[in-house]
Amino acid sequence: MTSPRERYRAQVRAEVKEHAWAQIAEAGASAISLNAIAKTMGMSGPALYRYFANRDELITDLVSDAYRQLVDASRAAVAERGSDPAVIANAIRDWAHTYPQRYFLIYGTPIPGYHAPSTTTEIATQLMDLLLDALKDREPGPAMALDENLARHREWAHVDVPESVLRQALGFWTRLHGVVSLEISGHFRDMGFDTQLLFEAEMAASLGR
Amino acid sequence: MTSPRERYRAQVRAEVKEHAWAQIAEAGASAISLNAIAKTMGMSGPALYRYFANRDELITDLVSDAYRQLVDASRAAVAERGSDPAVIANAIRDWAHTYPQRYFLIYGTPIPGYHAPSTTTEIATQLMDLLLDALKDREPGPAMALDENLARHREWAHVDVPESVLRQALGFWTRLHGVVSLEISGHFRDMGFDTQLLFEAEMAASLGR
DNA sequence: TGTACATCAGTGAACGCGCGTTCACTGATGTAC
DNA sequence: TGTACATCAGTGAACGCGCGTTCACTGATGTAC
Numbered sequence: 001m002t003s004p005r006e007r008y009r010a011q012v013r014a015e016v017k018e019h020a021w022a023q024i025a026e027a028g029a030s031a032i033s034l035n036a037i038a039k040t041m042g043m044s045g046p047a048l049y050r051y052f053a054n055r056d057e058l059i060t061d062l063v064s065d066a067y068r069q070l071v072d073a074s075r076a077a078v079a080e081r082g083s084d085p086a087v088i089a090n091a092i093r094d095w096a097h098t099y100p101q102r103y104f105l106i107y108g109t110p111i112p113g114y115h116a117p118s119t120t121t122e123i124a125t126q127l128m129d130l131l132l133d134a135l136k137d138r139e140p141g142p143a144m145a146l147d148e149n150l151a152r153h154r155e156w157a158h159v160d161v162p163e164s165v166l167r168q169a170l171g172f173w174t175r176l177h178g179v180v181s182l183e184i185s186g187h188f189r190d191m192g193f194d195t196q197l198l199f200e201a202e203m204a205a206s207l208g209r
Numbered sequence: 210m211t212s213p214r215e216r217y218r219a220q221v222r223a224e225v226k227e228h229a230w231a232q233i234a235e236a237g238a239s240a241i242s243l244n245a246i247a248k249t250m251g252m253s254g255p256a257l258y259r260y261f262a263n264r265d266e267l268i269t270d271l272v273s274d275a276y277r278q279l280v281d282a283s284r285a286a287v288a289e290r291g292s293d294p295a296v297i298a299n300a301i302r303d304w305a306h307t308y309p310q311r312y313f314l315i316y317g318t319p320i321p322g323y324h325a326p327s328t329t330t331e332i333a334t335q336l337m338d339l340l341l342d343a344l345k346d347r348e349p350g351p352a353m354a355l356d357e358n359l360a361r362h363r364e365w366a367h368v369d370v371p372e373s374v375l376r377q378a379l380g381f382w383t384r385l386h387g388v389v390s391l392e393i394s395g396h397f398r399d400m401g402f403d404t405q406l407l408f409e410a411e412m413a414a415s416l417g418r
Numbered sequence: 419t420g421t422a423c424a425t426c427a428g429t430g431a432a433c434g435c436g437c438g439t440t441c442a443c444t445g446a447t448g449t450a451c
Numbered sequence: 452t453g454t455a456c457a458t459c460a461g462t463g464a465a466c467g468c469g470c471g472t473t474c475a476c477t478g479a480t481g482t483a484c
Binding site: 027028029030031104107108109110111112113121124144145146149150152153156157167170171173174175176177178179181182185186187190191192193194197198200201202205 | 236237238239240313316317318319320321322330333353354355358359361362365366376379380382383384385386387388390391394395396399400401402403406407409410411414
């Protein structure tokens with residue numbers, strides 16, 4: 001089905017992205033440059049325009065891949081250790097520590113002038129679904145003002161879980177990223193305590209308590 | 210004491226920073242350019258080297274100013290509405306919403322190749338002190354594994370509060386930034402619910418419950 | 419299997435741009451007698 | 452108050468760099484008869 005040329009194209013595209021990741025890891029997402037990537041591949045700059053329409057298309061591809069990778073890592077963790085919020089949380093944190101710049105690409109400061117296409121939102125939804133599934137059998141907890149608001153969102157997004165689960169998921173989600181984004185950004189550096197313990201304490205407090 | 214020349218220098222420095230903020234608000238921190246700033250001021254690029262040794266010094270100044278501004282805003286809120294964690298939290302969130310790019314400058318993805326000097330850590334401490342002060346009269350809550358770790362940090366940082374307060378402060382801190390950074394980054398955009406309510410729910414859950 | 423043609427990967431030159439930073443300089447502002 | 456000198460703000464040219472992107476082209480790879 002796939003011709004040799006098509007396979008070759010796919011290979012080069014993959015190699016370009018590989019180099020892009022290396023570049024991101026070194027100098028952040030804003031440093032992604034088609035010319036620089038071409039150079040490290042021993043090619044001339046314009047050659048890459050055979051594979052990507054422009055710089056934005058490359059970035060979009062990278063963002064999607066990062067998201068997919070994160071979803072895969074979370075899914076794999078669930079498959080291995082069970083559908084548990086803490087399992088997902090640790091998978092995400094581990095991934096963030098392994099690939100800080102990829103984490104920033106998704107959850108960090110938005111790249112100026114770049115707007116993520118709708119496909120990424122779709123993948124983001126998959127991640128949320130994974131979390132909702134892990135949370136769905138928990139006891140509700142007291143009703144609150146936010147619930148009414150979430151009910152509207154639930155209908156709109158066609159999510160099939162009670163508001164109480166949605167509420168727990170959102171709290172869990174924000175706390176997870178609260179710890180992780182601050183620690184990866186280095187805001188706890190030189191403060192001399194174990195951020196892993198802080199993370200675990202936060203996740204424990206968020207669940208059942 | 211201050212000569213006219215010194216006063217003039219301070220004025221120009223301030224004006225440069227004013228334009229830098231405008232540039233940051235438009236295209237993010239990585240877009241700060243001395244040449245571009247000079248142009249909008251009707252000056253030539255090299256002129257600014259009379260006022261800042263180089264680009265990094267400008268950024269350092271901006272980061273410090275942003276921090277100071279955030280501390281001032283928090284202090285003002287406390288002065289007006291009392292020393293309450295929720296008051297501080299709302300002050301920080303309001304500031305972040307008013308100046309999203311300044312918020313990112315401090316708490317967002319680190320600027321590649323730029324390292325904050327120690328003075329900024331000092332100002333960050335002031336903000337934490339403000340929070341610790343607001344939390345200091347709360348009941349302890351059950352002891353946990355993190356406490357031992359925090360005790361070491363307390364000694365090292367010469368902070369004069371019990372571990373339980375430090376623990377509460379850290380939890381409060383991470384949850385605050387968890388909601389705020391995600392909402393400012395736009396991760397709740399198009400999800401159709403009121404992030405203000407989510408924020409309030411998180412802060413309420415974090416305090417007394 | 420061999421030839422003719424079409425497809426397409428990659429090159430090199432070029433365009434226009436903006437960046438940080440240096441340097442020798444002009445001209446205005448302040449200072450000392 | 453007036454003159455001589457020192458200080459210093461700002462200019463314009465220049466350096467070297469890298470960026471994204473276009474374009475006409477060469478040469479290799481695949482396809483059809």
